[in-house]
Amino acid sequence: MKVLLVAEYREGKLLGNINELLGFAGTLAAEAAVFLVGKKESLPKFTGKLYLADVEKYREYNPDGHKALLLQAVEKEQPDLIVFSHSSYGWDLAPRLAFTLKTCQISEVVAVEGESFVVPACNAKLRRQVKSLSPKTVLTLQVGAFQASETGGEPTVIDIDAEAAPRISFSGYEAAAKGGVDLTKASVIVSAGRGIGKPENIAMIAGLAAALKGEYGASRPVVDAEWVEHNRQVGTTGQSVAPKLYVACGISGAIQHLAGMKKSEFIVAINTDRDAPIGEVADVLVVADLKQFVPVLTEKLKAL
Amino acid sequence: MKILVCIKQVPDMESKFRIAADGRWYDQGDLVFRMNEYDEYAVEQAVRLKEQVGGADLTVLSIGSERVKETMKKALAMGCDRGVHVADDTVAGKDPMTIAGIIAEYAKAQNFSCIFTGMQSQDRGSGQVGVLLAEMLGLPAVTTIVDFTYDGSLFSVKRELEGGTRAKVAVQSPAVFTCQLGLNTPRYPTLPNIMKAKKKELGSIPVDQLQKTAILQETERLYFPEKKSGGLILEGDAADLADRLIGILKEKTAVLA
Numbered sequence: 041m042k043v044l045l046v047a048e049y050r051e052g053k054l055l056g057n058i059n060e061l062l063g064f065a066g067t068l069a070a071e072a073a074v075f076l077v078g079k080k081e082s083l084p085k086f087t088g089k090l091y092l093a094d095v096e097k098y099r100e101y102n103p104d105g106h107k108a109l110l111l112q113a114v115e116k117e118q119p120d121l122i123v124f125s126h127s128s129y130g131w132d133l134a135p136r137l138a139f140t141l142k143t144c145q146i147s148e149v150v151a152v153e154g155e156s157f158v159v160p161a162c163n164a165k166l167r168r169q170v171k172s173l174s175p176k177t178v179l180t181l182q183v184g185a186f187q188a189s190e191t192g193g194e195p196t197v198i199d200i201d202a203e204a205a206p207r208i209s210f211s212g213y214e215a216a217a218k219g220g221v222d223l224t225k226a227s228v229i230v231s232a233g234r235g236i237g238k239p240e241n242i243a244m245i246a247g248l249a250a251a252l253k254g255e256y257g258a259s260r261p262v263v264d265a266e267w268v269e270h271n272r273q274v275g276t277t278g279q280s281v282a283p284k285l286y287v288a289c290g291i292s293g294a295i296q297h298l299a300g301m302k303k304s305e306f307i308v309a310i311n312t313d314r315d316a317p318i319g320e321v322a323d324v325l326v327v328a329d330l331k332q333f334v335p336v337l338t339e340k341l342k343a344l
Numbered sequence: 345m346k347i348l349v350c351i352k353q354v355p356d357m358e359s360k361f362r363i364a365a366d367g368r369w370y371d372q373g374d375l376v377f378r379m380n381e382y383d384e385y386a387v388e389q390a391v392r393l394k395e396q397v398g399g400a401d402l403t404v405l406s407i408g409s410e411r412v413k414e415t416m417k418k419a420l421a422m423g424c425d426r427g428v429h430v431a432d433d434t435v436a437g438k439d440p441m442t443i444a445g446i447i448a449e450y451a452k453a454q455n456f457s458c459i460f461t462g463m464q465s466q467d468r469g470s471g472q473v474g475v476l477l478a479e480m481l482g483l484p485a486v487t488t489i490v491d492f493t494y495d496g497s498l499f500s501v502k503r504e505l506e507g508g509t510r511a512k513v514a515v516q517s518p519a520v521f522t523c524q525l526g527l528n529t530p531r532y533p534t535l536p537n538i539m540k541a542k543k544k545e546l547g548s549i550p551v552d553q554l555q556k557t558a559i560l561q562e563t564e565r566l567y568f569p570e571k572k573s574g575g576l577i578l579e580g581d582a583a584d585l586a587d588r589l590i591g592i593l594k595e596k597t598a599v600l601a
Contacts, residue, residue, distance in 0.1 A: 050505070101511050101585070104484070108393075126471075131463075132487040135475035143562035145440065147470040156564055162370065162467050163357040169565040207484040209514045252599060259484050264526035270347040270508060276416030277508050285599045292357070306597045308589065313358065314577065320569055324592055327579045337586040344590070344600065 041070040044119035046110065046274040048129045049078035049095055051213060057125040058084045059188035064123060064181055066189050067152065074195065075113045077106055087193035091118070091200050100205065101129075101210040107136045108204035116198070119176065126180035138178040145178040146170050148295070150185040164295050183276065184299050221255060221271050228254025228285045231274055231301070232262050235290020235311060235330060239267040244334050245289055251341040252285065259291045275300035289330045293318030310334065345400040345515075348456040349390040349424065350447055351383040353408055353415040354467045361572050368563045369436045379415045382462025386523040389492050390460045390532040391423035396494060401425055403454075404438075407446060413546060420541035421533030429495070429545065432551035440468075441559045444476035451481060451556040456518060458499070463488050463522040474522035479545045485520040490527050 043065045047058035058074065062084070065072035073089040077098050083090060083104035091113035097304035098105045110133070114122060122137060124130030126148040138145035151158040153169055157179065161168040205213070221230055232242060242256075249256035258268035259276055273298040274281055291297060293309070293316055302321045309322035310330045319325045326333065355361070356374040362371040379387070387404065394400040404424040406412045409432070416427040422494035430446055432438075438446075440552065451459070459481075471487075478485030490510065491502035502510040504524050533541070576592070578585055594600050 051509075101513065127502060128488055128511075131471045132475070132503075135440070135472040136479055136485075138472070139476050139479035142560075145470070145472055146561060147472060160469060161566060162355070162361060163469075165357070165361055165568075166363075166370065166566055167569045168468075168563055169567075171562050171564050172560070173562060174560045207515060208486060211512045211514065213505075214502065214510040214512060216510075254599075260525065266377075273508070276506055277504060279507075285593070285597050308593075317569070318394070319372070319575065319577075321595070322575055324576045324578060324589065325584055326589060327577060328582060328585055333582045333585060336582040337589065340583075340586045340590060341600075 041068060041121070042117065042119040043068065043070040043072050043121040043123055044117050045072055045074045046122065046124045046130065046133070047076040047078065047084050048076050048125065048127065049076060050100055050129070054078055054082045054084060056188070057127060057183060059190070060183070060186045061093035061123050061125065061181065062086050062189035062191070063330050064186040066191070067186065070121070073113070073119065075110055077109060080197070083195055085192045086195055088190070088195055090197050091116070092197050093200050096312045099210055102206045103133055103208060104206045105134055105202070105204045107140065108202035109200055110137055111140060112200050112202050114241060116304055120174065122178045124178070124180045126182050126288070130180045134178050134180050141176060141178070142174070143178055144172040144174040145180070146172060147180045148182045149179050157223045160295060161260070164298070173279055174284060182295060184302070194231050217270050223255055223257050223272065223274065223279045223281050226281070227254040227283050228252040229257050229274070229281055229283045230254060230287040230289060231257040231259060232268065233259040233291030233292060234261040235292070236262070237277060237331070238302050239265070241331065244331070245296060248287065248334050248338045251338045252287070254283070257281070259297045260294070288322070291318055292316045293320065345397050345457045346403045347390050347400055347457060347458050347460070348451060348454070349386050349402065349404050349419065349460045350473070351404060351406050351415065351419055352386060352462070353377050353406065353412040353464045354380045354381040354465055357466055358395060366563055369566055377411065377415065379418055381463050382466070382523055382525060384526065384530040385527040386460040386462050386483035387419045387422050387424065388528045389523060392528065393458060393494060394423065403428055405430065405447060405450065407432050407443060407551065409433045415497055416546060417541055418533060420544045420546065421538045422531055423537070425544065427546035429546060429548040430554060431548040431553050437563070439559045440470045440476055442555065442557055442559050444473045444480055444555045445555045446551060447473070447477050448480035448547070449556060450594070451477070456586065458517060459483070459520040461520070461522050464523050474520055478520035479492045483518050483520050485513050485522065486515060487522040488524045489521050490524050492521065538555055547587070
């Protein structure tokens, strides 16, 4: 089997997620080639063909141009699978390619099951096993689902070029709002999810965090509702954390949140829903109404 | 300006899901259905664009059984002008390419200047339909937008990237945008607008008239994932739970030392 892996380059750097794609190719024992719009000075470490286009010419975000380049690599390589990360780059580019190749795309793959692929469904409460019916298949892989490869090596570079007038103009990046809270340094994090119900309950979460000598964080819906500032958001679009103890209060466990906290050493989830996907990563799931449970727990911790 | 917003009706994700008898999808009984969360942002942005430009015409489209009309009525009450319901009782088995193809077949002769979709659905989560639709119509697509402005000729948007970084992007009309959570604050329909929505056009088109392609992928199985092995589930009254949890934290972690 041949796979073409799509590496990413952002803000002048090769992103590390290519190593997960290489790890995925390794689990399939597939012959892997890599596609990259990047720089010669910063290449993925593997042994095989690397189709390289210059990022100075094609920019970091230019879906029309990158699609045209990728089609060239596919034409030359004739892979069975074209594999992206399920990232802001991957989910943007993959369907464009799938359309042009008239190929099935399976998004956010978390596991391989024989000839089929497993993806999450219903906010990760369920799993769906999917089979491709087209000769080639485009995949995006959930970030963190596959072990990164550390085999190393030097690729053989094949330069590619393509003509495509970009219809989308990209004028640079805007950094995330930075604040004083660096959650990555906290040894205990207590996070609030949608289940806290109202902004007044943030104080209760902050109180539990203080009793555990930690920081409080939040999941995306709580930040979107402006109950907590963005610099406390845990997850793919916030901070990725791995504290000694992570307490998830009223957090259902969307993939984007899990990706940002599942490496925590010990995870406690407090949730009324036994089936909430947070249960998949929790060492302890406390099935309780957090509005009753958290104040009691906080008082008992203070009394220790 | 003609605007299209595409929405999907999904179960409330807090629902207790059961696997359907064929093992391939969830049982549709006993579920509360609502508008896909991402699509609420898409509808809101479409209504805001309509209000900004004046004289615009905003169509909301959805594919599904008769039941999805309830969700479409919410979009009409939020400010869409008309609804196009693609009647399809077997929509759950269709893949993103087929769904996008159905929408493209409807939209191709309509000359929409701007099309909004959610970036993904909450139940299937493929995140493909908006981009595929754009490709089929030959339009540029910008995904995962968290900021949208229109100056009369150019759409200026921001894409959300990992870590909260945003990419600043501009594109000419016509274009397709897929909307991320937090793009705006979706409005609640007011009672007068709910009443007005009842009089708005909401016609159905049989899916056979619009579907031209065969599916490219098949769901073999839908199932509940395994819980973390060794994960403990605690239930009981609050004081007892707190004592047990503190005992576990003392034993398994060093944070209470």
